[in-house]
Amino acid sequence: MSRIKDAFNNKAFIAFVTGGDPDLETTKKLILEMQDKGADLIEVGIPFSDPVAEGPVIQEADLRALNAGCTTDKLFDTLKEIKDQIKIPLVFMTYINVIYVYGKEKFMDRCNECGICGIIVPDCPFEEKNELQPECTKAGIELVSLIAPTSNDRIKKIAKEAEGFVYCVSSLGVTGVRENITTDLGAMVKLVKENTDIPCAIGFGISKPEQAQNVCKYADGAIVGSAIVKIVAQHGKDCVPYVGEYVKSMKEACLRA
Amino acid sequence: MSKGRFGNYGGQYIPETLMNAVYELEEAYNKYKNDPEFVAELNDLLNNYAGRPSLLYYAEKMTKDLGGAKIYLKREDLNHTGSHKINNVLGQVLLAKKMGKTRVIAETGAGQHGVATATAAALMDMECEIFMGKEDCDRQALNVFRMELLGAKVHAVTSGTMTLKDAVNETMREWTNRISDTHYVLGSVMGPHPFPTIVRDFQAVISKEIKEQILEAEGRLPDAVIACVGGGSNAIGAFYNFIEDKEVELIGCEAAGLGVDNPKNAATIANGTEGIFHGMKSIFCQDEFGQIAPVYSISAGLDYPGIGPEHAMLNDTKRARYVPITDVEAVEAFEYLSRTEGIIPAIESSHAVAYAMKYAKTLDKDKIVVVNISGRGDKDVAAIARYRGVQIYE
Numbered sequence: 001m002s003r004i005k006d007a008f009n010n011k012a013f014i015a016f017v018t019g020g021d022p023d024l025e026t027t028k029k030l031i032l033e034m035q036d037k038g039a040d041l042i043e044v045g046i047p048f049s050d051p052v053a054e055g056p057v058i059q060e061a062d063l064r065a066l067n068a069g070c071t072t073d074k075l076f077d078t079l080k081e082i083k084d085q086i087k088i089p090l091v092f093m094t095y096i097n098v099i100y101v102y103g104k105e106k107f108m109d110r111c112n113e114c115g116i117c118g119i120i121v122p123d124c125p126f127e128e129k130n131e132l133q134p135e136c137t138k139a140g141i142e143l144v145s146l147i148a149p150t151s152n153d154r155i156k157k158i159a160k161e162a163e164g165f166v167y168c169v170s171s172l173g174v175t176g177v178r179e180n181i182t183t184d185l186g187a188m189v190k191l192v193k194e195n196t197d198i199p200c201a202i203g204f205g206i207s208k209p210e211q212a213q214n215v216c217k218y219a220d221g222a223i224v225g226s227a228i229v230k231i232v233a234q235h236g237k238d239c240v241p242y243v244g245e246y247v248k249s250m251k252e253a254c255l256r257a
Numbered sequence: 258m259s260k261g262r263f264g265n266y267g268g269q270y271i272p273e274t275l276m277n278a279v280y281e282l283e284e285a286y287n288k289y290k291n292d293p294e295f296v297a298e299l300n301d302l303l304n305n306y307a308g309r310p311s312l313l314y315y316a317e318k319m320t321k322d323l324g325g326a327k328i329y330l331k332r333e334d335l336n337h338t339g340s341h342k343i344n345n346v347l348g349q350v351l352l353a354k355k356m357g358k359t360r361v362i363a364e365t366g367a368g369q370h371g372v373a374t375a376t377a378a379a380l381m382d383m384e385c386e387i388f389m390g391k392e393d394c395d396r397q398a399l400n401v402f403r404m405e406l407l408g409a410k411v412h413a414v415t416s417g418t419m420t421l422k423d424a425v426n427e428t429m430r431e432w433t434n435r436i437s438d439t440h441y442v443l444g445s446v447m448g449p450h451p452f453p454t455i456v457r458d459f460q461a462v463i464s465k466e467i468k469e470q471i472l473e474a475e476g477r478l479p480d481a482v483i484a485c486v487g488g489g490s491n492a493i494g495a496f497y498n499f500i501e502d503k504e505v506e507l508i509g510c511e512a513a514g515l516g517v518d519n520p521k522n523a524a525t526i527a528n529g530t531e532g533i534f535h536g537m538k539s540i541f542c543q544d545e546f547g548q549i550a551p552v553y554s555i556s557a558g559l560d561y562p563g564i565g566p567e568h569a570m571l572n573d574t575k576r577a578r579y580v581p582i583t584d585v586e587a588v589e590a591f592e593y594l595s596r597t598e599g600i601i602p603a604i605e606s607s608h609a610v611a612y613a614m615k616y617a618k619t620l621d622k623d624k625i626v627v628v629n630i631s632g633r634g635d636k637d638v639a640a641i642a643r644y645r646g647v648q649i650y651e
Binding site: 050052100101102123130147149152174 | 260277426533541
């Protein structure tokens with residue numbers, strides 16, 4: 001199984017996809033295709049009924065996946081099937097209730113079994129980290145920390161204890177495509193870098209190659225979610241080659257930084 | 258363990274983007290809650306604007322008709338804007354003003370909290386935006402217009418089940434989008450710390466008054482206090498000053514919709530399990546994978562899949578007990594109180610009335626029961642008419 005740091009040998013392109021949207025078969029194909037076309041790390045979203053950190057695009061994807069019958073167990077089973085074909089690190093992105101209700105220890109064990117090496121939990125801030133950290137540490141699953149444009153004085157303590165990579169949220173608000181990112185990303189990343197040696201990637205609002213190239217000037221990688229999920233929404237089960245093409249163009253843009 | 262815990266429940270499970278905002282709120286609240294000037298200003302608003310203290314009314318006809326315990330009604334329905342929601346809202350909007358905020362946002366279910374927030378915003382010159390589930394907008398069309406009349410912008414939320422939980426989701430999303438000038442006026446004893454504490458403190462005036470009024474009227478404490486519970490703000494307000502008085506039974510009435518065995522209910526304590534949602538660890542109606550259940554109640558204000566963390570603790574410690582009340586029982590109580598006492602209670606409060614009707618009968622005549630009438634029922638008249646097959650529209 002790969003570790004998160006393996007993704008950051010060069011400017012990393014991090015791709016997000018909602019598990020089970022439009023169905024689990026497509027998720028499987030998408031993960032392999034994105035790996036093939038240059039994604040350095042893939043975040044798989046476990047769909048949640050009430051994703052409060054997501055904009056409409058991923059909200060709708062979660063709903064589609066749940067309505068199509070995706071469950072945490074089925075997603076685990078699906079990932080296990082392709083485990084041996086995956087060479088890059090895979091992480092989960094989901095909400096804390098999904099993990100808590102599943103049973104924290106059982107969840108981490110299944111992550112290991114399926115080749116998941118980290119988790120991103122947007123509603124588990126630094127203050128509540130201990131809700132998950134002991135089980136993560138025990139199972140060797142890295143708990144990714146997020147910092148936001150409003151974090152200011154909090155950046156230092158968050159970065160010092162961060163694992164895997166630091167997820168820098170580029171903008172206020174929820175996930176989704178944005179025309180402009182106005183946060184001073186340079187200053188934000190600098191503060192993170194002063195406090196940790198682990199890589200730092202920027203997400204929220206990135207959809208265009210120029211944006212990916214730009215954030216990679218400051219950070220070690222660019223994270224894209226909604227733009228990919230939009231392509232999935234548009235083409236349904238036929239989305240795989242379109243997503244592949246997009247991932248390729250975004251990876252190339254990251255490398256131009 | 259993090260701050261704001263009620264036993265194992267509570268906490269601050271929210272996106273990083275909001276963390277400094279809740280710290281700022283907590284600091285401001287701690288600064289002002291005992292500040293004599295702030296307290297005086299808030300009391301002035303409560304007394305001279307909202308009409309406090311609200312009456313504690315001896316429901317003599319109801320008492321005689323049921324033939325058991327003496328029933329008193331705490332008349333929160335007589336407050337300005339027609340419910341207990343104004344107590345919390347005046348406190349929070351005044352606090353927001355002191356914090357230098359110029360805009361308030363809020364979720365609403367039945368529209369009571371939205372109307373109260375829009376009212377306080379109008380009074381204190383704040384910009385106001387309300388998020389309300391599309392389905393609730395349809396159920397409570399009059400309240401939508403009322404909020405607009407008060408100068409608020411109302412957003413009909415079309416995500417998820419289009420009810421209260423989705424309105425909370427959307428208000429939280431909006432808060433992460435615009436924080437520096439905006440305060441989120443959370444309407445119930447839920448969400449991340451410090452909200453469950455702030456809202457409880459502002460609602461505790463209900464039990465403070467009940468205590469004074471019942472001592473004045475009866476020379477002793479009541480045997481039971483009964484209130485309806487969605488998130489649980491009117492209930493915690495009615496319970497809080499009695500928690501230490503162990504002889505006073507505290508009873509919360511949950512919305513059982515079509516029945517606790519029917520999927521269409523919102524009875525969290527009866528059917529829920531432990532989880533973490535909307536910023537708090539508490540009890541939620543959810544499936545085995547932690548997906549939040551699409552709950553149902555005839556009452557838009559109780560149509561919520563969770564319960565405030567302090568209630569979850571009071572249930573665990575058995576200091577309070579929680580009972581499910583169905584739509585049928587609530588509607589009968591709505592009609593019964595209207596007919597018997599000439600008081601039309603909110604359909605939410607009717608859940609408490611319904612349990613009082615069952616419970617008072619089983620108690621001796623020297624017992625005293627206080628029922629919190631958290632709001633007035635004018636807003637529900639059209640919906641109840643439709644429930645009874647009379648096709649009138651607002």
